[in-house]
Amino acid sequence: MKMQEYIEEAESALLHTYNRYPVVFDHGDGVRLYDLDGKEYLDFVAGISVFAFGYNNKEYNDALKAQIDKIIHTSNYYYNVPAIEAAKKLKKATGLDRVFFTNSGAEAIEGAIKTARKYAYLKDGRTDHEIIAMEHSFHGRTMGALSVTGNPKYREAFEPGIGNIKFAKMNDYESVEKLVNDKTCAILFETVQGEGGIYPATEEFITKIRKLCDEKDILLILDEIQCGMGRTGYMFAWQKYGIKPDVCTVAKALGCGVPIGAFVMSEKVGAHSLVAGDHGTTYGGNPLAAAAADKVLSMYESTGILDNVKNVGAYLYEELDKIMKEHDDIIDHRGLGFLQGLEFDHPVGDIINRALSKGLVLINAGTNIIRFVPPLVISKADVDEMIGILKDCL
Numbered sequence: 001m002k003m004q005e006y007i008e009e010a011e012s013a014l015l016h017t018y019n020r021y022p023v024v025f026d027h028g029d030g031v032r033l034y035d036l037d038g039k040e041y042l043d044f045v046a047g048i049s050v051f052a053f054g055y056n057n058k059e060y061n062d063a064l065k066a067q068i069d070k071i072i073h074t075s076n077y078y079y080n081v082p083a084i085e086a087a088k089k090l091k092k093a094t095g096l097d098r099v100f101f102t103n104s105g106a107e108a109i110e111g112a113i114k115t116a117r118k119y120a121y122l123k124d125g126r127t128d129h130e131i132i133a134m135e136h137s138f139h140g141r142t143m144g145a146l147s148v149t150g151n152p153k154y155r156e157a158f159e160p161g162i163g164n165i166k167f168a169k170m171n172d173y174e175s176v177e178k179l180v181n182d183k184t185c186a187i188l189f190e191t192v193q194g195e196g197g198i199y200p201a202t203e204e205f206i207t208k209i210r211k212l213c214d215e216k217d218i219l220l221i222l223d224e225i226q227c228g229m230g231r232t233g234y235m236f237a238w239q240k241y242g243i244k245p246d247v248c249t250v251a252k253a254l255g256c257g258v259p260i261g262a263f264v265m266s267e268k269v270g271a272h273s274l275v276a277g278d279h280g281t282t283y284g285g286n287p288l289a290a291a292a293a294d295k296v297l298s299m300y301e302s303t304g305i306l307d308n309v310k311n312v313g314a315y316l317y318e319e320l321d322k323i324m325k326e327h328d329d330i331i332d333h334r335g336l337g338f339l340q341g342l343e344f345d346h347p348v349g350d351i352i353n354r355a356l357s358k359g360l361v362l363i364n365a366g367t368n369i370i371r372f373v374p375p376l377v378i379s380k381a382d383v384d385e386m387i388g389i390l391k392d393c394l
C-alpha cells in the first residue's frame, strides 16, 4: 500500500485521539527517519524525548534480540536478571534506593502518588491527604496522573479526578507555601516542565521546596519523565541544583522505545510506604523491557553522551538565540541542554508542517511553542542543518 492509503486506513481504524502529521515513518538510522516513500528526515523530536541514542543503534538492538531469544516475560512473582541489573544501575544514576518498574510514565506517576499517600497514612492514619502540583504541568493521561496535571483543558471532561489535589504556581514559592497544611503528603512537579512550555524550576524555588518538605516531612516528588535521562546535560535535572527528591519518576528515554518507566525512592520512603500486596503490574520490568533499560543505562555510562548534550546543547542555545533576534514574532527562548523551546506570538502548527515537508521533524509544546528534543547523539552539523531548514520555514 502507498503512504496515503495507509493514512486513510489509519483514520478509519484507529480512535481519533491524535491529530497526526501526514507521514508514515518506516525506518530510522542515527538521527534520520525515512518514510514509506523513502524520503529522508532529520529528527529533532526523538519520539518525544525517547530515542536518546538514535535509531537502529546496533549495541541496543543486539541486546534486545539476545533477550528475545532467551526469555521475554515471566512475572513479577519471580526474579529476573535484566530487572535486577537495571535497578542497580538506576539506583546508581539517581542516588536513590528502591526501584519499581512500570510500563509508562503515567503509571510511574500513579505509583508515586500511591507511595506518598501510603507514607502519610502510616504516620497519621488519615485518608484525606492532599498533594500540591503545579499549574501548566503534565504528568500523563491515566486518572491519577490526569488529576495532578495542571492544564484544566485536559481534565475537565473527565472530572471528578482523584481529589485532594491543589495547584500552585511553578517557581512561586509563596503560592506553594500557602497551600501546605497538616494534610499535605507530597509536592509534585517536573524539574523542567515539558509539555506545559519548557519552564525549568529555578534554583531558589527547588531548594526552598526541598527545605519545606524536610521541615514538614512532606515527600518531594520530581517528575523526570521528560527532562531526566540526560536530556538537560545532567543524568537527572535535579542534580544540577545539588538536591535530591524523595521520589523520582522516570520513563521515556529509560527504554529508548521499549515501554518501561520507573518510580524510584529513598530507603526511608521505601521502608515506610508500599508493601507486598499494595502495588503491582503484569508487564512492568519484564525481562525484555528491563533488558532495554539495562542496556540504555549502561550506554549512558560508556558513551560520555552527557558531554555531547552539554556541548551541542549550548551550541543549539546560541543558534536559537540568534534566530529569536532575527524574528519579531519569537517572544521567548528557554530550556536546558536538549530540552529547549522557542515561543512565538502565534500558533506554530504551520511552521511544523512546513518543516516536515522540507524533511525536518519538529514538535510543539502547547500551541505557540516549538519544542526541540532531539536524540542526545545529535551533532553541531545536525544543528546547523536544522537551523537552515527552520529559517526557510519562518
Ligand SMILES: *Cc1c(COP(=O)(O)O)cnc(C)c1O
Pocket (backbone or CB within 6 Å): 104, 105, 106, 107, 109, 138, 139, 140, 141, 190, 194, 195, 223, 224, 225, 226, 227, 251, 252
Ligand atoms: C510524557 C510524560 C508523562 C507521561 O508519560 P507516558 O509514558 O506517556 O504515560 C508524564 N510526565 C511527563 C513530564 C511527561 O513528559
